Amino acid sequence: MKRSYRFHLEKRRSRRVGPVVVTDLVLKSSEDIALLSEEIHQAQELLHRVETSAVKVGLRMNIGSKTKYMSYNNRRGSIITNEGVVPVLEEVDDFKYLGAWMKSTERDVKLRKAAAWRVCSLWKSTLTRSFKLRIFAATVEYLCKACKTAHQGLDALRHHQVASMDDMRSGKTSDRKAEVYCLTCEELICKDCKPAGSKSSKHHHIDPQQAAKLKKVELQKRVPSLARVCEALLVAERQDGETKHSIEARAQLVQAQLDEAATAMHAKIDQEKRKMLAEVNDIKSARLRGLQDHKNKTSYMRKQAQNVYDVAKNAITQAPAAAFLSLYPSLDSKIQDLCDGKFRPRPIDRNPKPFAFVPNNSRDDDLQLGTIVEECREFPVRFKSACGIAACPNGDLVIADHDMDCVSVFNVAGQSKLTLQTPNPSDGIHNVTDVAVTSNETLLLVDKSHNVRVFNKEGKFLRKIATPKIGDKPDPIGRPRSVTAYQMGEKDYMIVGYHGVSALTIHNLETGSVLAKLSPAIRPGCLAVTQDNRILVSDYDAGTVVVLSLTGQRLASIDTMTQGNRLKASGVCSDGNGNLYVAVHYPDKGTAQIRQYNEAGKFLSCVAEGLQNPQNMVFTRDAVPKLAVADEDSVKLFKINY
Template structure:
């Protein structure tokens, strides 16, 4: 019966997972621990070094390839793994109850054998024979089990056994180990303490204090590893984002090439094929570079995980004396986080494009663009007070058909233009006083082409023909101790949730289309001159013109990033801001005597590069449905096209 019990699933798991040497695949014989915390038979280690250079004083772990110095006294002086030896002894000595001529009254749930004497683990509510219960208790570390026999008679709970049993000193075999010398990193007895460790520079402490200190040090090291894991995740997410953008840009470039090829198919097929191959090659080369960095980061993380797994296994199974014996090696292995640095990628390498030439020859279809650049496609309007003229273009927005609406904050007017810059209308068609603009600042357009304008304390709503519909007030009426509200930036997302910024109260309010409030976010960096945008990632991005900052918060008000804006070492006032479909951020900047241009940031706030220059005094800007960029440039409007 005992032999049957030994072949249960539980005992097989012990034999294969815990007590077999990875070299000989047999039960451990005199197991020894290497510096990497892997264990092997002494005989197997001896055979291993017999095959290597006899002058070598190190042994290489066959599992992880880490090196361990061979002690002067030989491999036998390596630390023994008492836990494995004890576990092997328990498995070997397992014996089941003797067979009885009487029929069994119950069945063991570990080995499925019918047994007369079956005990029940109340903690787990499972019936076991004596043999399986012994194995179960050792694997699960259940030291306090109340045992009830099969007919319901309760046995006494076994007395609690101290996890730490006194061990004898190796040097003074009649003395128990009672101190730990932090200076020598050794367990010592009373005689050792008196004769060998009594110098003033030896730091002796009681074993229980040293155990607490050791576990605390391991916990701190593991916490640092958690920070490394978070850093790895952040870098890995950034790389994935770059890969997605790269693939989008590669696909877009290929489509442009094919479109140009179709126009001049008879003359440019060969040139088109060469360009496609080159774009694909560039994409593959950069993609391989991204994958190489990502693979390197994964390898570093994998090695770190292996070390942590070994340490966690040791912390779970080793007794206190063994833990202190292994403390120097454990802490040495946990020092890896100091050198765990993850590589990043240049986000600018995600861009690739194509620019077709106006005059196409058989060998010259166009050129491949390996850096993101924008150029002015259309410019319209000028300074003045006539039709289609502006005193001060504060902000712009775009309808679904590509037509543009522009706000003139000096003349308190809205104007509309075609996508090619042709003037359509000026003013607002309103028969009431409410529809007139008094302090217009920001403008945006919803998915169904409703025009929203911030005007003093109110948001006013117009249709595509600029006919007044309604208005709502995001902030409450002024009460004692509060400032009067003054609305500035406004933006909508794809779900037509409206974000409105109040520079006096320093709040951003999020609304439904009917004006009802969703949430209110307070932030000290909301200033009088700034713009606001809502990204596809449910984040609010705004510029602090006066303090030269770019700020991002989520819909709950949690700050994602808050960065100072400087270009080439010069502080820059960022004003206009908008986001593309991927969540990347574009901002327009101003620096006296310096053309700071339009700059591209990724969704985490990392600067990618300057994508356009040549504008005067950048104000609000928005993306068109076709991906162009409309910019209010003080006295004119410019539409930029990505090359």
Template sequence: DNQLRMAEAAEATAKTMLGEISQGHLECPICFCRYKDPKILDCLHTFCLNCLDGMLSKQQPSIGKITCPVCRKETPVPDAGLPGLLDCFFLSSLVDEINQQERSLETQQQATTSPTCDECVEGLEAVSRCLDCVENLCQQCKTAHERSKRTQKHRVTPVEHPEQKEVPSADLSQTHSPKCQKHADQKMQFYCETCKMLMCGICATIDHRSADHQLSEIADAVRSYFEEVKYVLQKFQKSKEEFKANEESVEHARHRLKVMVTRACSEIQAKEEEEIAKIKNKSRLLRDKVIKIGKKRDEEFEKVHTNNKKKMERAEEIEAAVTDLMKQADDFELLNLKPKVMHNLEFQKDLQFDRVKHGESFIGVKCQDVVLDKDLGEILHKEKWKLKTEFGKQGDGDGEFNWARSVCCFSNGDIAVDDSNKNQVSVFTSTGQHKTTFDLNALYGISVTSDLLLANCEDHVKVFDINCQLHSKFNLSKPDAGDEPYIHTSDATVDNEHLAVVFNGQRMVTSLYNLDGSLIRDIASASICQEDIAISSKGRLIFTQYDSSILQCVEMTGKEVFAVRTSLEDKEATPAGVCCDDAGDIYVTFHCGPHTGSSEVHHYDSQGVYVDCVANKLLWPFGITFSPSGELVVADQNSVKIFHRI
């Protein structure tokens, strides 16, 4: 039973697979049935001959072309009509093979159930079949069948088990050899490259014997054909690689555009908040001024009120005293006090109240249109850079340089600069104000990750915190036995996972380290003499090769992405420092020519394609980095220059 079920499951699986193959590859796109007499059009799409004939009958006969229903490409109809189109022998053979396989499966499925007797009610297994009665017979019924006078002369044969029959399988490896249409008994033996057609030996001798016809045997023609196709497909493979690179460039451009749109919107939002803060501040100052004026005027009004109130209170006191006296004193006393009473009543002559300045009871405001009718800003359609600020000069004092080589930025905008001649690192504010300086012996490069400053010193890397206090230290790989102990290393750089990438100039090896100093691995295909290293947003390593004037990009695995020459327009341009923006574009400092003052900063896209010159007429720049606000910071030997987009 288990074997039977397994066999049934295998047969079902085979049927399903054959059905999928048929539906996916062996069905005509017009009738959706398996190909019958398949013909190939010029576009290499295949259809049944009858289907093409039906299509052609619906078109205008005078056109003489048939349009592919899949790609709409036209194919000329041969003089012999549609039957003259090329046959697809492979599909025909494959359809025959699938049909035979399905018949074989059907036969096997029928064989899994033994036939039963059609005579007896027990339904015993049939061992014979009567060809005259067309019935299956078990052993007992067969014996009775042979003994019966009515049926003893019937033709009884053993029951055939179809699974014992072998179904021949089509051999797809055999090459179909068509016959010549002119000479039916002749096989096609030659191919005329001039006429683009097969032919037999007779046709070759009679119709294609002139020097204009380029004949070759079938095997040679096929071999040449394969070579030609192989050559074209190899070129197409290069086109696919070019397409892939172009697609990556398009994807990068779209990503960079998205980054730039986000950044621009952030800058607009920041400007909005800045302007709103200014307006709020001016509003507060104006309100304070109004309140101050109102308070001063109210004090004047209160003073007038107080003075007038005092005068009235004094007058009311005199009035009350005189009134009481006139009611209570007798005539003699009143007459005696008359002079005093009349004297006190003279207050009425001088009783004058202070008048308030009513005009000062009004205070209003006439607000100005701060934004007016102008836009908040101007949209920049082309990237342009301009020098924003420069700090530092040649010298030995604080904030002065003998050779500003490497530069990097902390998240708060502070700028760290190493002076390779003075063996010092100086830290400045984002506006160039000197904060601190500390010594480092034999310094070869600095970088910042997660607000940790990595200083590459001979055979070790020191790690400092944002306050320039020593945080940790780890050693680099030692040189091989017999090598000099001195190891020259380039700038240490980090990626998003805070891993240090260090170039060992003694061993000519680029290595990936954890920040605790443990070596992760050496990076293959990166054993080149490097001037500087940067890591793009995609985690790729960008190298500058000063001596060979090459800008190179490799994956972390060491697989090369590109390597481009950096000399432009026949002008010498040797790359020095390198950095990447948030979108992955590359910015490189160049020494152009032997003289100082002619150096430049160039912009490349993520595929190493030159975009533009960002800055020129620099002294002798090396280190380059981006500030948190997106400004370009360049260590230019005796100073640090900060460029911003305009």
């Protein structure tokens, strides 16, 4: 049944006297179209009908500045276009249609009176001063900027202090104390305290009511941006729920596959089945835990943004001038921060790596169900700022947490085995930035000191290796920033990068002496050494990675320039085939990815996406090497096919 969208001009009076309605709800004049409706949802459908019909003939509506909507005696709501949640049509209190303002004729009358005053030659006429003032007091309802200028343009009135129209009519003197608003200082001040008005004065004073109107206009322009932020946060919150359902559905599918395979096998494998179900639940719990944290942050920020939005709307429409101007600086600052995205939660991967059950298809007597395959797995441990990561020969991982001031050793399952400690608490580990492991499992770390600390594989502190101060600038410039180790023959060597300067030093690990000083022409961020002893150096700000020989010769370079935008580069490493891996950051999106390059620096593929803030990475040294990434508050293990 076709819906009726008639607009009622008069209600039904009786059974015989029906309502007065407009059956054609579209008022057309040239290219200007007005839609009338009694309900928001009806207006929404009418808008979609017009859009659909326009598209059929190759036309589109101007959503940006030409299309608005007004609401009378109806609940507030949002009207969106066929393009989705964004863009949302802007709601206005008044709109100029075919040369006239729609809300009332009062505004048209005022505009026409103002236009008449602009062409009025009253002030330049030869009429007497008293007669001019009588005309002025009888016709002007308020003092606009043009009238003030005209008033002070008279020789007799040049030194008068302009007061309100009510004061002029009541005969009050204009030298009373009254507040004015300084646009330069953005605050209310007393007229008697304002600086003398001279040509060299840097202050601009206007009436508080006029200042409030100006600031309300400025704030009104920013409120739509805040509305879009609220809508985007609402969409992100809804997407978190959808992603949660997807993960749960995947887990249920895997569990169903396990159940189907288990029922066809012997009862002896029931214990293995329970073990693998627990593994699936652990994977699901680990992923949902991170998703729930993100959802909570998104929900909190959405409520904060909505609260600021409501306060801004109330301040614009209801707050007195003085109260509004007092509230304006803090309100403006909060809106700016929210619109700039400073307090938004970091984006997460909306397409997480899948995990699946692979059944055992062997024909021998082994009754194993199969295996759980996961392309990306997270450690169950949460970090504050995981910045450095290194792989031990026995398969363990050494992870440095900058904000926690600690370095710990974990197995590949994410279970902590030991934490490094110094014998003297006053000389403890502070602001650690990188770690490395030698061939004999000696652990190296750099923190805010000018030394490299050395520990054995049991976590016992052995000694410090002093590093030279590079340059004469104050800390942290010239302080050790990153460290890596390599083996040549039967000896181990160490390479150290420094904060803010283009310098690398190669040390003999036994004596600590400096063997060579290299200049990579970039500021070292993260370091790594390939299996054939090539040095990988990244520069975060420049978005560049260079490949050097041990003598400092540049062998290759990688530029992260993408579609004209220079991205950021942090962690680097290489695999057993000589391929290079770089952590690339998108500063405008707040996300990062891992890219794969060949030995010459040619891009091959993107192996991981949706990371938060990867600082460093390394391949594990277990039976099946995986790419371990220190990604801000987590450590992720990726299965890489190379």
